[in-house]
Amino acid sequence: MAQDLVDGLLIKARSHLPPPSEPLGKLSKRDRKGVAVIKLKNPPVNSLSLEVLTEFVISLEKLENDKTFRGVIVTSDCPGIFSAGLDLTEMCGKSQAHYAEFWRAVQELWLRLYLSNLVLIAAINGVSPAGGCLISLTCDYRVLADNPKYNIGLNETLLGVVAPSWFKDTLVNTVGHRTAERALQLGLLFPPAEALRVGMVDQVVPEDQVHSTALSVMAQWLAVPDHARQLTKSLMRKPTADRLVKQRDADIQYFLQFVSRDSIQKSLRMYLDKLRQKKG
Numbered sequence: 322m323a324q325d326l327v328d329g330l331l332i333k334a335r336s337h338l339p340p341p342s343e344p345l346g347k348l349s350k351r352d353r354k355g356v357a358v359i360k361l362k363n364p365p366v367n368s369l370s371l372e373v374l375t376e377f378v379i380s381l382e383k384l385e386n387d388k389t390f391r392g393v394i395v396t397s398d399c400p401g402i403f404s405a406g407l408d409l410t411e412m413c414g415k416s417q418a419h420y421a422e423f424w425r426a427v428q429e430l431w432l433r434l435y436l437s438n439l440v441l442i443a444a445i446n447g448v449s450p451a452g453g454c455l456i457s458l459t460c461d462y463r464v465l466a467d468n469p470k471y472n473i474g475l476n477e478t479l480l481g482v483v484a485p486s487w488f489k490d491t492l493v494n495t496v497g498h499r500t501a502e503r504a505l506q507l508g509l510l511f512p513p514a515e516a517l518r519v520g521m522v523d524q525v526v527p528e529d530q531v532h533s534t535a536l537s538v539m540a541q542w543l544a545v546p547d548h549a550r551q552l553t554k555s556l557m558r559k560p561t562a563d564r565l566v567k568q569r570d571a572d573i574q575y576f577l578q579f580v581s582r583d584s585i586q587k588s589l590r591m592y593l594d595k596l597r598q599k600k601g
């Protein structure tokens with residue numbers, strides 16, 4: 322059975338954890354076939370807070386260091402939402418030190434995911450804007466559930482902010498320069514059929530088949546000898562990652578200057594207010 326391949330690893334935000342005695346990321350070693358599942362669980366929208374980013378990195382590191390694991394399926398435990406992207410409250414009204422710590426954590430997760438030796442398959446079972454889309458773009462393969470609500474893309478410009486160069490590079494490496502340029506400037510969020518057409522995802526399948534499809538794809542990728550696949554992945558991705566590695570501190574300084582501007586703070590606050598008012 323396909324499900325027998327899977328091991329569970331749940332990433333939760335501390336505030337939603339039950340008793341403090343439970344570890345944050347649960348890594349069970351029951352699996353024999355080397356595939357783990359990382360399920361993002363930070364209700365209500367799986368926003369990527371500093372805590373979630375940190376926990377994600379720790380979980381990945383554990384899996385990388387545990388040689389029984391060769392692949393990870395990245396998916397969501399929040400119905401209808403893969404991830405709402407970076408937690409906007411981490412970028413509003415906080416100190417410079419907080420912004421710097423937050424941005425370093427965003428960089429760290431991107432680098433870990435993008436250069437991972439593991440096979441990463443995104444099982445995208447919900448809407449996936451901005452940072453949520455970025456996570457899926459770092460994976461080796463993307464399976465998206467066929468639901469017209471499940472838009473995916475880098476919509477930063479619609480918030481009045483700019484996708485940093487390494488977000489842009491990740492998109493360009495996936496969909497090509499022209500599609501990326503148009504998508505980034507317009508902040509396009511693609512519905513499934515469009516996302517497939519432009520190459521933002523590799524497969525669109527009925528919602529109840531996302532997980533089983535991700536498992537089948539995983540089996541195909543794991544049939545390739547690890548050393549050859551890993552070196553090839555590195556050849557393809559390292560030049561892009563190195564551009565950030567060489568200037569991580571400068572990138573943090575850009576972010577600090579950018580996010581601290583009154584105009585950017587105002588844009589982010591207005592966007593958050595709009596989200597909050599949607600309900601009432």
Ligand SMILES: CCCCCCCC/C=C\C=C\CC(=O)SCCNC(=O)CCNC(=O)[C@H](O)C(C)(C)COP(=O)(O)OP(=O)(O)OC[C@H]1O[C@@H](n2cnc3c(N)ncnc32)[C@H](O)[C@@H]1OP(=O)(O)O
Pocket residue numbers: 365366368402404405406407408409410448450451452453476477480482483484485486575576579593596597598599600
């Ligand atoms: C020159 C170069 C300089 C380089 C500088 C670089 C600068 C880069 C700066 C920023 C980069 C940002 C990347 C990002 O990822 S920004 C995040 C973008 N995300 C979005 O636009 C998604 C926003 N959310 C939604 O559209 C919806 O919430 C959705 C995910 C579709 C879910 O909808 P629904 O189920 O209806 O839920 P609600 O909208 O009611 O939301 C529930 C509560 O969650 C709050 N929320 C939603 N998204 C976020 C978020 N990303 N961060 C924090 N909080 C979020 C929302 O406000 C609701 O809160 P409350 O219950 O208090 O009302």
